[in-house]
Amino acid sequence: MLKVKRRTAVALAVAGAVLLAGGFTAATWSGGGGSTQEVSYIGGNTSAVYYAPGHRKLAPDFSGTTLTGAVLKASSYRDGKVLVLNFWGSWCSPCREETPMLAATAAKDTDIKFLGVDEQDTPTNALAFDKSFGVEYPSINDSGAQVTLVFGSVVPISSTPTTLVIDSSGRVAGAIFGQASYSELSQILNRVTGKAAA
Secondary structure, eight states: OOEESOOOOOOOOOHHHHHHHTTOOEEEOOSSSSOOOSEEEETTEEEEEEEOTTSOOBOOOEEEEBTTSOEEEHHHHHTTSOEEEEEEOTTOHHHHHHHHHHHHHHHHOTTSEEEEEEESOOHHHHHHHHHHHTOOSOEEEETTOHHHHHHTTTSOOOSSSEEEEEOTTSBEEEEEESSOOHHHHHHHHHHHHTSSOO
């Protein structure tokens, strides 16, 4: 049974509109040594965004049951590390395209935690999906969409898949709306971890 600290009814809207309503300013990141923008697009792609320090919203904490039946609390699992939170489903075609990249990245960079939120799915189908793509990180079963809804108060989860990057302070530092690419995810992670200029 899923437990969420905050339950918020959310009207899912276009990503840019919700970001602006949340007080963010959309601007293209120059990639140079100039001032950091509040919100920057990765490679000019408006579906992949990076939030600068000082302009990141606190991610809601939540706990739930994993696909194997264990109870997992997100903040304890993250344990002060950067967390990649992927909203997905075994029924989702773009999820099939991005999952090999996510699984490989998670296996390669053990300093970053990965956690899935399996939406509108059954554990049986989801576990078969994970096995076929070699996914070793856990996923919480979110068949009732409670986690998806509560995150909508922080960042718009209007499509599946959506991938969030949560910094070591528990704040949303980046988001990819739709199928994630290695380039997009690695650029966000590099800025969040300090491996590249933010």
